[in-house]
Amino acid sequence: xxxxxEKVSYTYLQPSGEKVEALKDVSCSIAAGDFVGIMGHTGCxxxxxxxxxxxxxxxxxxxIYLNGEDINAKGYDKSSLRQKVGVMFQNPEYQLFATTVxxxxxxxxxxSGLGPREVTARVRWALETVGFDFxxxxxxxxxxxxxxxxxxxxxxGVIAVRPPILIFDEPIAGLDPYGRENFLNFAQEMNQAGTTxxxxxxxxxxxxxxTKQLLVLEQGRLLGAGPTREIFTRLQQRKNGVFGxxxxxxxxxxxxxxxxxxSSGILTYTDLLAVLKQELAGGERx
Amino acid sequence: MLVEGKKIxxxxxxxxxxxxxxxxxxxxxxxxxxxxxGCNGSGKSTLVKHLNALLQLxxxxxxxxxxxxxxxxxxxxxRRLCGMVFQNPDNQFVSAVVEEEIAFxxxxxxxxxxxxxxxxxSALAMVxxxxxxxxxxxxxxxxxxxxxxxxGVLALEPEIIIFDEATAMLxxxxxxxxxxxxxxxxxxxxxxxxxxxxxxxxxxxxxIILMHKGRVLSCGTPQAILTDLDLMREAEMIPPLPVRLxxxxxxxxxxxxxxxxxxxxxxxxxxxxxxxx
Numbered sequence: 001x002x003x004x005x006e007k008v009s010y011t012y013l014q015p016s017g018e019k020v021e022a023l024k025d026v027s028c029s030i031a032a033g034d035f036v037g038i039m040g041h042t043g044c045x046x047x048x049x050x051x052x053x054x055x056x057x058x059x060x061x062x063x064i065y066l067n068g069e070d071i072n073a074k075g076y077d078k079s080s081l082r083q084k085v086g087v088m089f090q091n092p093e094y095q096l097f098a099t100t101v102x103x104x105x106x107x108x109x110x111x112s113g114l115g116p117r118e119v120t121a122r123v124r125w126a127l128e129t130v131g132f133d134f135x136x137x138x139x140x141x142x143x144x145x146x147x148x149x150x151x152x153x154x155x156x157g158v159i160a161v162r163p164p165i166l167i168f169d170e171p172i173a174g175l176d177p178y179g180r181e182n183f184l185n186f187a188q189e190m191n192q193a194g195t196t197x198x199x200x201x202x203x204x205x206x207x208x209x210x211t212k213q214l215l216v217l218e219q220g221r222l223l224g225a226g227p228t229r230e231i232f233t234r235l236q237q238r239k240n241g242v243f244g245x246x247x248x249x250x251x252x253x254x255x256x257x258x259x260x261x262x263s264s265g266i267l268t269y270t271d272l273l274a275v276l277k278q279e280l281a282g283g284e285r286x
Numbered sequence: 287m288l289v290e291g292k293k294i295x296x297x298x299x300x301x302x303x304x305x306x307x308x309x310x311x312x313x314x315x316x317x318x319x320x321x322x323x324g325c326n327g328s329g330k331s332t333l334v335k336h337l338n339a340l341l342q343l344x345x346x347x348x349x350x351x352x353x354x355x356x357x358x359x360x361x362x363x364x365r366r367l368c369g370m371v372f373q374n375p376d377n378q379f380v381s382a383v384v385e386e387e388i389a390f391x392x393x394x395x396x397x398x399x400x401x402x403x404x405x406x407x408s409a410l411a412m413v414x415x416x417x418x419x420x421x422x423x424x425x426x427x428x429x430x431x432x433x434x435x436x437x438g439v440l441a442l443e444p445e446i447i448i449f450d451e452a453t454a455m456l457x458x459x460x461x462x463x464x465x466x467x468x469x470x471x472x473x474x475x476x477x478x479x480x481x482x483x484x485x486x487x488x489x490x491x492x493x494i495i496l497m498h499k500g501r502v503l504s505c506g507t508p509q510a511i512l513t514d515l516d517l518m519r520e521a522e523m524i525p526p527l528p529v530r531l532x533x534x535x536x537x538x539x540x541x542x543x544x545x546x547x548x549x550x551x552x553x554x555x556x557x558x559x560x561x562x563x
Contacts (some may be wrong), residue, residue, distance in 0.1 A: 042428045255557075258553060280559060
């Protein structure tokens with residue numbers, strides 16, 4: 001399922017009466033099956049953009065098309081949107097509310113038209129997919145779980161609907177290294193199985209290693225869009241500091257300044273290791 | 287020792303058999319910068335919440351600045367000595383204006399009214415947020431919010447400042463801002479306790495307490511802890527990039543001189559290797 005964003009602006013009023021332009025004239029397209037990262041400073045409009053993509057807000061001007069259909073047009077069935085676009089917001093662990101894990105995950109399937117047996121099967125699949133033992137966890141209170149487990153329950157609730165598009169807002173913030181890696185590998189597998197992925201993140205390494213395309217927002221405007229490698233290279237040339245630069249890129253730059261220019265295009269740890277192996281091999285054999 | 291704890295155990299369940307902390311010893315000297323590193327659920331947050339009595343001591347002994355944590359009458363004094371900045375900046379604000387936010391704690395501690403403006407100003411200056419007195423907290427960036435929250439803590443002139451994953455929700459720039467201020471306060475003589483699972487932020491600490499499953503797995507200098515691959519694996523932590531690179535190069539037959547911890551040390555080690563060749 002593809003998304004087309006056409007000249008979208010979004011303005012809201014603050015309680016003080018001040019107008020805030022959260023998004024200004026943003027246009028981009030996301031192809032079916034893509035893995036798209038959204039990068040930008042706090043307050044750049046990332047969260048507003050995904051709320052618009054999910055149809056939770058309507059743009060002040062401009063249009064958003066899902067498979068060619070304007071999702072804000074009169075007569076568009078907004079409730080069908082919930083089956084098409086799944087969103088996991090920041091800190092989803094605070095959004096759990098049901099008395100048991102099973103009920104929480106099943107909530108999104110209430111209006112799906114599935115029978116009770118299918119619902120249970122779907123909930124089992126979702127919980128097992130995010131790494132739970134279904135029988136063990138189904139009757140537990142979600143509130144008694146650890147932070148990382150709660151986040152996985154929230155994730156199960158989103159994927160249980162099996163939406164063709166998944167949007168994650170800062171899914172790995174606050175997770176430890178293994179938790180981050182597990183989540184990212186999971187997202188990659190879902191993507192390889194055909195789900196279109198959109199991920200907002202501050203984690204440059206995660207964006208560099210896992211996304212195929214990047215959208216960069218700055219103060220409500222789209223600063224750039226394109227293949228991940230290309231965007232990272234462009235951002236580095238702009239010298240944005242730690243923003244838009246991976247650690248491997250930073251090290252490569254530092255080495256170049258010390259008269260060890262490495263081949264261009266070093267973005268990830270794997271790139272850096274491979275180039276250094278080549279560059280440093282051959283000397284000092286034991 | 288400023289903090290002296292022996293055999294601290296804690297369970298969140300009443301009469302529970304599963305422990306969030308198990309026989310933990312902790313020693314922190316005045317003026318030390320201590321990083322507590324561990325994965326989600328390792329007990330690091332539970333441990334530090336004992337230091338200012340946000341959690342009540344169940345088993346073991348704990349003294350902070352000579353105050354025995356079993357003595358409930360001293361808790362008020364203790365909390366002022368031991369300030370804390372939490373993970374989510376948006377959950378810690380009570381006022382609509384930055385200066386009121388910082389004055390809030392001072393008013394609660396009955397600091398004389400005419401002293402408050404000066405204390406607020408100096409706290410904001412310390413976190414490099416002078417000029418933001420009249421701003422609304424929600425209009426600030428994540429890093430700025432955390433610095434305001436920190437100023438609120440600093441205004442009470444604490445001896446110990448605890449950062450409970452205070453950088454976890456920030457963007458890279460915001461994280462850098464907060465870490466920079468942590469080190470500045472340390473140089474000014476404060477005792478800093480920073481809880482994190484970003485290994486990069488522990489590199490500059492005096493010592494690291496590495497926790498796993500409610501126990502202290504190891505305690506030592508960043509060099510000793512972060513370069514020990516087996517130990518890090520056991521703690522479910524991933525070593526800093528320079529450490530990983532050092533080991534991966536070594537396996538490929540390229541032996542750098544020392545195992546670097548920072549990007550700068552890594553670059554230096556690579557340059558030296560080339561010179562020798």
